[in-house]
Amino acid sequence: MKKIAIRDSEYEPKKSRILRTKRMTATEKLFEIALPGGKSLDHEPGQFVEVSVFGVGEAPISVSSSPTKRGSFELCIRKVGRVTEALHRLEAGDDVGIRGPFGKGFSVRILEGNDLLFVAGGLGIVPLRSLINYVIDNRRDFGTVNILLGCKTPKDMLFNEEVDEWNKRLDVKLNCTVDKADPAWKGNVGLITSLIPGINLDPDRTFGVVVGPPIMYRFVIKELLAKKIPERQILVSLERHMKCGLGKCGHCQIENLYCCQDGPVFTYDKIKNLKGAL
Amino acid sequence: MQYALLKKDHLNDFISKLAQEQKVVAPVSRGFGQFSFEEVADASRIILKHIPTILPPKKYFMPQEETLLEYNLSEGQSMEAVVECQKMVLFGVHTCDLAGIQCLNIAFSERPKDFNYLIRKNKIAIVGLECNDYCDEYASCSLMDNHFPNGGYDLFFTDLGDFFIVHVNTQLGDELIEKTKVFERADKSHMDTLAKMREKKRGIFKNEVDIDHQELEPLFKKSQNSKVWDELNKRCVACANCTNVCPSCYCFDVTDELQLDLKHGKRYRRWDSCQNEGFAKVSGGESFREKRGERQKHRYYRKFLYPMAKFARFFCTGCGRCSRTCMAKINLKETIRSLITEKA
Amino acid sequence: MKKPKVAFFDFACCEGCQLQIANMGELLLDVLHLIEVVEFREVMSEKWDKDFDIAIVEGSITTEHAVERIKKLRERCKVLIAYGACATIGGINGMKNNFDLDKIRQTVYGKDYKYFATIKTQPLDAIVKVDYYINGCPVYIPEVVKVLKAALAGLPYAVPDYSVCVECKLAENVCMYEKGVTCMGPITRAGCNSWCINNGNLCYGCRGMVSNPNQNGAKDVMEKYHISVDAIKNKMDMYNTCRELKDEQKKR
Numbered sequence: 001m002k003k004i005a006i007r008d009s010e011y012e013p014k015k016s017r018i019l020r021t022k023r024m025t026a027t028e029k030l031f032e033i034a035l036p037g038g039k040s041l042d043h044e045p046g047q048f049v050e051v052s053v054f055g056v057g058e059a060p061i062s063v064s065s066s067p068t069k070r071g072s073f074e075l076c077i078r079k080v081g082r083v084t085e086a087l088h089r090l091e092a093g094d095d096v097g098i099r100g101p102f103g104k105g106f107s108v109r110i111l112e113g114n115d116l117l118f119v120a121g122g123l124g125i126v127p128l129r130s131l132i133n134y135v136i137d138n139r140r141d142f143g144t145v146n147i148l149l150g151c152k153t154p155k156d157m158l159f160n161e162e163v164d165e166w167n168k169r170l171d172v173k174l175n176c177t178v179d180k181a182d183p184a185w186k187g188n189v190g191l192i193t194s195l196i197p198g199i200n201l202d203p204d205r206t207f208g209v210v211v212g213p214p215i216m217y218r219f220v221i222k223e224l225l226a227k228k229i230p231e232r233q234i235l236v237s238l239e240r241h242m243k244c245g246l247g248k249c250g251h252c253q254i255e256n257l258y259c260c261q262d263g264p265v266f267t268y269d270k271i272k273n274l275k276g277a278l
Numbered sequence: 279m280q281y282a283l284l285k286k287d288h289l290n291d292f293i294s295k296l297a298q299e300q301k302v303v304a305p306v307s308r309g310f311g312q313f314s315f316e317e318v319a320d321a322s323r324i325i326l327k328h329i330p331t332i333l334p335p336k337k338y339f340m341p342q343e344e345t346l347l348e349y350n351l352s353e354g355q356s357m358e359a360v361v362e363c364q365k366m367v368l369f370g371v372h373t374c375d376l377a378g379i380q381c382l383n384i385a386f387s388e389r390p391k392d393f394n395y396l397i398r399k400n401k402i403a404i405v406g407l408e409c410n411d412y413c414d415e416y417a418s419c420s421l422m423d424n425h426f427p428n429g430g431y432d433l434f435f436t437d438l439g440d441f442f443i444v445h446v447n448t449q450l451g452d453e454l455i456e457k458t459k460v461f462e463r464a465d466k467s468h469m470d471t472l473a474k475m476r477e478k479k480r481g482i483f484k485n486e487v488d489i490d491h492q493e494l495e496p497l498f499k500k501s502q503n504s505k506v507w508d509e510l511n512k513r514c515v516a517c518a519n520c521t522n523v524c525p526s527c528y529c530f531d532v533t534d535e536l537q538l539d540l541k542h543g544k545r546y547r548r549w550d551s552c553q554n555e556g557f558a559k560v561s562g563g564e565s566f567r568e569k570r571g572e573r574q575k576h577r578y579y580r581k582f583l584y585p586m587a588k589f590a591r592f593f594c595t596g597c598g599r600c601s602r603t604c605m606a607k608i609n610l611k612e613t614i615r616s617l618i619t620e621k622a
Numbered sequence: 623m624k625k626p627k628v629a630f631f632d633f634a635c636c637e638g639c640q641l642q643i644a645n646m647g648e649l650l651l652d653v654l655h656l657i658e659v660v661e662f663r664e665v666m667s668e669k670w671d672k673d674f675d676i677a678i679v680e681g682s683i684t685t686e687h688a689v690e691r692i693k694k695l696r697e698r699c700k701v702l703i704a705y706g707a708c709a710t711i712g713g714i715n716g717m718k719n720n721f722d723l724d725k726i727r728q729t730v731y732g733k734d735y736k737y738f739a740t741i742k743t744q745p746l747d748a749i750v751k752v753d754y755y756i757n758g759c760p761v762y763i764p765e766v767v768k769v770l771k772a773a774l775a776g777l778p779y780a781v782p783d784y785s786v787c788v789e790c791k792l793a794e795n796v797c798m799y800e801k802g803v804t805c806m807g808p809i810t811r812a813g814c815n816s817w818c819i820n821n822g823n824l825c826y827g828c829r830g831m832v833s834n835p836n837q838n839g840a841k842d843v844m845e846k847y848h849i850s851v852d853a854i855k856n857k858m859d860m861y862n863t864c865r866e867l868k869d870e871q872k873k874r
Binding site: 001002003004005006007008009010011012013015052054055056057058059078080081084095097213214239240241243244246247248249250251253254255256275276 | 528
């Protein structure tokens, strides 16, 4: 059997360098990564990349930094499987393979000029941070900005310093909640859905952007609809196992849609009738 | 030259001459009424009258396992994307399987393109073979409109007793004919015999299920919440035979494998199936098609509904393999009939 | 890199899985570049009384003495690999659990049976934590190598959770059921590349059952091929009797 080298194969990762790492919680670690030649990733917030550890495998990871950050990008990776376990052992100076960015992100052009309500549960903050920082870096192009963050306990909170920075801004409203507080916690306790009714918003010009664990979507979307936000102004990012990123391998398919190419960001009206989407 | 003639006595010369130059694969008997495409040196093992092979010729276009990437971790992590391929002639492909290859062509040439598939596909010459009669009761090629030749081959053989009429469809096909020098001119009487056979064939092949080809898509669209899927949920054992033998299924898994020197390694893909437990599982542990009935429905929808919207084509070829091989007797024609009855 | 210290041990078994290591041939040399074997009764006389990195344990637990021994072994190693059907699922030894223990002892040992203590057969993970599973009777060498590499890298290895049919179809074998043979492939966990069927034998279910078998669907299969429930039950019991023990424990 002949073996031929393929130029520009969609399966060939770019060898990229880890510039910096930061342990965030017991299970999450932040990686700053540069593509070869200092090229920008040129992603849209909400898109993902396929990260390779050679000899171990590849995993889809959403980009956590804003495209306004040039020259390098950031991934916040939870240790849950074989590849992420191996990734957690890597440090600055080590190489990883990068393919992508893949998929459709949050279309910032559609969001421009509108009010934004961000709802992030647990790890949902990771892709949402990319959009939030993009909005903050282009703050006058958007209307009011409301951020709701929720997680299990205060020590699971990610990007604490940055969240504090957002909180200090006069052009951002931010609310945090945890399922279970500890003595030092001063914020809300309870489900993230409980924060939504109290928000004053203009439904016609508000976009709700929701990212979180599968169970969260149904409840949050119900609250947003109760606020009269139109279905097509509710954006969600769905988690599936995108193995190839090319709309071929089938693992991330939701009915007729490939999460890796048609998503991972969808407007609610597009997926509300898809069985098994939410 | 559009049509050529090959006397049956010369088939062996044709195959053995080709086999001297390149790999030739053709359907051979595996016993127990089963067949598979295997490499042949001449025509002695080739079975012209065969039911669809255990695996479709898909295995030559998208091998069960294939390397995508090779790397070396010792020299600053060097890597190379590769495709393993080989020139070959694929002989004896039925019209259902030709349709299957066309489905794969479409899926893999959709952007982003899959060069592993596209490069390999162009190394393979395809020689089709007509079915003059039904292979067995599982086929639904007439329903899927795949019982007559409809392109997708270089040469196409029709067995007419003592001779084959051969449709020469491409330059590559013509080259195979020129190279082997065993073909003759087909004259009008031969062509009449072909026409007569085709006429007779029209009488034999009838819609296997009482539904119009065009009505299949609406039928499946209406069947989202059908009880038929609950029924399949009870029966399916999730052995994934249906998808592995399907000529138009192309899902795969990607795995890294390091050699024991812990330096050299490869990334390869292997056929995977939406019927397998854990196929739609995410890292958090949630599986999005947990029930076997949901997975079966997904399989049917990937044949009769989703590709219609995307490619304006059914991805079921009517070959009948899924029904023939199902451990639990799930039968495609019966499934469609049940859906029709339910909606009536 | 310092080579990890690896030791082989056995409990109730035929030691055939360990023999597979000796049968590896040239591949064994590559493996020995990566590990230091400190104890392996079948191929070397040296003993090791200190701690070690990886314990590869064959056999199932069938006596109280074995229970204590495996617990002590677990304390001495960082990683424990259950090796072969007896260790991973109880295996053939599990057939004993279908009988009254006293009666079976009498049958085997005669009138002095009381001197031979025994308990119900259990796989290793019924007693201690198991880090890696290498299924099979015997183990399949390519999978042994895979698991070893995973263990050396400290990464998880997941045994496939689909049936042997998947790998058997990829190998394009004629289905055993087409040959009129009852095969355990449809409900047995893959990972062996349908080794037995590729070589003309049927699947005996030595790798244990898939996590979510469809019992109702299995009835359809039996009906299609005119197989009696007893015939299937007998075949299943050959390797998988301990599964019932596990189900009982779960219920408790």
